[in-house]
Amino acid sequence: MTQVGDGGRVVIWRWSDRSCHVAPRIRVALRCTFRELxxxxxxxxxxxxxxxxxxxxxxxxxxxxxEMRLLREGPSFVFEIEDSDPRLPVMQSSCTSRANSSAELTERGRGLQIVDAFTRGRWGFRPSGSEKKIAWMAISVTVDG
Incomplete structure (x- = not known):
């Protein structure tokens, strides 16, 4: 059973560029970890x-x-994905503006719109040591409605 104590973290999965069938394995690992927590x-x-x-x-x-991991922050969690590219993305206004309608979305940046909507703007990127960066997002575990 996966357990995260207060202020603790759990590594969900690590992989390299050579790993096979990454996409389905990532989704399964995320779903299983979220259920266990x-x-x-x-x-x-x-x-x-x-x-x-x-x-x-x-x-x-x-x-x-x-490396994917979760950190407990009070009643919520922070999901992180760390990669080996230190460059922080340049955010375009269309990726962070909730005012855009779906008809105005370009072909690129829709995934970050999903992240922004789910987290209500609580996500971003930060450097992580030398030659790495972290993309992160907050996961509120309270259910509205």
Whole structure:
């Protein structure tokens, strides 16, 4: 059973550029970890989708090795994906503006719009030591409604 104590973290999965069948394995690892941590079912599917979008962004724009992890922050969690590319993305206004309609979205940046909507703007990128960066997002485990 996966357990994260207060202020603790759990590594969900590590892989390299040579790993096979990464996408389905990532989604399964995320879903299993979220269930083991008793994140409410109503939150899990959206959390998996948003975490996958951040991970897919790393897979497309960075290089491995990669590491996914969760950190407890009070009643919530922070999902992180670390990759081996120190460059922080330049955020375009269309990726961070919730005012855009779906008709105005370009072909690129839709995944980050999903992350922004799910987290209500609580996500971003930060450097991680030398030659690495972290994409992160907050996961609220309270269910509205």
């Amino acid at each position: 008793r994140i409410p079912d109503k939150v899990i599917e959206d959390a998996v989708m948003a975490a996958w979008e951040l991970t897919a962004n790393s897979l497309e724009h960075a290089r491995g090795p990669y």
